[in-house]
Amino acid sequence: MWGTGLKVWNELKSNFSSASVYLKEFFLFGISIILLAYIIFGRSGYFTLFIILSVLIGVLSLFFLGKRRLRELNNIRQVIFNIRKNYLNKSEEIKLPANLHGVEEEIQKMFEKMKNDINYLTRLEKMRTEFLANVSHELRTPIFAIQGYVETLLDGAINDEKVNKYFLEKANQHTINLSNLLNDLIDISMIESGEMRMSFRYFNINEYLSSMVKEFEPMAKGKNLELIYHPVRENLQLLGDKNKLRQVFINILTNAIKYTEEGKIEIFVEEEQKSGKIIIKDTGIGIPETDIARIFERFYRVDKARSRAVGGTGLGLAIVKHIAEAHGSAIEVKSEVGKGSEFSFRLKK
Numbered sequence: 001m002w003g004t005g006l007k008v009w010n011e012l013k014s015n016f017s018s019a020s021v022y023l024k025e026f027f028l029f030g031i032s033i034i035l036l037a038y039i040i041f042g043r044s045g046y047f048t049l050f051i052i053l054s055v056l057i058g059v060l061s062l063f064f065l066g067k068r069r070l071r072e073l074n075n076i077r078q079v080i081f082n083i084r085k086n087y088l089n090k091s092e093e094i095k096l097p098a099n100l101h102g103v104e105e106e107i108q109k110m111f112e113k114m115k116n117d118i119n120y121l122t123r124l125e126k127m128r129t130e131f132l133a134n135v136s137h138e139l140r141t142p143i144f145a146i147q148g149y150v151e152t153l154l155d156g157a158i159n160d161e162k163v164n165k166y167f168l169e170k171a172n173q174h175t176i177n178l179s180n181l182l183n184d185l186i187d188i189s190m191i192e193s194g195e196m197r198m199s200f201r202y203f204n205i206n207e208y209l210s211s212m213v214k215e216f217e218p219m220a221k222g223k224n225l226e227l228i229y230h231p232v233r234e235n236l237q238l239l240g241d242k243n244k245l246r247q248v249f250i251n252i253l254t255n256a257i258k259y260t261e262e263g264k265i266e267i268f269v270e271e272e273q274k275s276g277k278i279i280i281k282d283t284g285i286g287i288p289e290t291d292i293a294r295i296f297e298r299f300y301r302v303d304k305a306r307s308r309a310v311g312g313t314g315l316g317l318a319i320v321k322h323i324a325e326a327h328g329s330a331i332e333v334k335s336e337v338g339k340g341s342e343f344s345f346r347l348k349k
Helices: 002-041 045-084 098-154 164-192 205-221 242-258 304-310 316-326
Strands: 201-204 226-229 237-240 264-271 275-282 332-336 340-348
Touching: 002 045, 045 098, 098 164, 164 316, 201 205, 205 226, 205 242, 205 264, 205 275, 237 242, 237 340, 242 264, 242 275, 242 316, 242 340
Parallel strands: 226 264
Antiparallel strands: 201 237, 264 275, 275 340, 332 340
């Protein structure tokens, strides 16, 4: 009996406590009713009876308002508890009474955003772990190679004229590879942290690409490949950072020459209404369709063994992607295995 009474008392106390937020409005409304009753009934017995009934109705109203508010708060509290305990998998599982539809929608949006943020952080952590593992591996490879050549020379090979120069050349090549890797790591770190400073200027695209072709002609001829630039309209000016764009062309043209055994590499500029589309096309080995979406990831290699054999840091295309995006363009890729690849991006006019 005592337990039941205590339970009822606690329920009454909880309901009235919940309704306390309405006390100010209830008080103002009560005064208005008393004044109105006084005007109508004066000081008659009806006035007293009306006041007593009004107080009873008011107390009951507060009780049921508090009960309803408490129920709504408990519903919201239960939803938040379920979210916090990861009991929910989809936003559609969040349900509240019809009168709380607006709150339900906001909690669903919050849940979706929180879920997306968690997924993003999970992917970010995975990328960070993979990045550290890849950097460690990429740094270890040239360092161990240099160490091996130096130790061999110190063990007596330095006096052997047949191999000492060969070992020194190999060690030197690995120091160059190590330097390239560190430079690319610095570049991509600056780009992704927003510290890369761009200097946009209008420049003559024909002159710029012609100079790039001249620079890479010896490398192409070394593999008996044709490197062809198809000039666009004379005096066409495009907007960009020439120094940063140079990194883009160096990476794409170097890859095109490395992965093309016969045929040609062609450079086109298609003039559009508000931009110029730059296309670099080769007749190389091509990229499998399943790999195209991932080639711009840091350290991603389509053919790991072949990629390391021909050199490169595995960061080139990641840098290309960021620089193109800084120019307001995406890098588009078309490729067919055995027939070649085509990389393109746009610069504003």
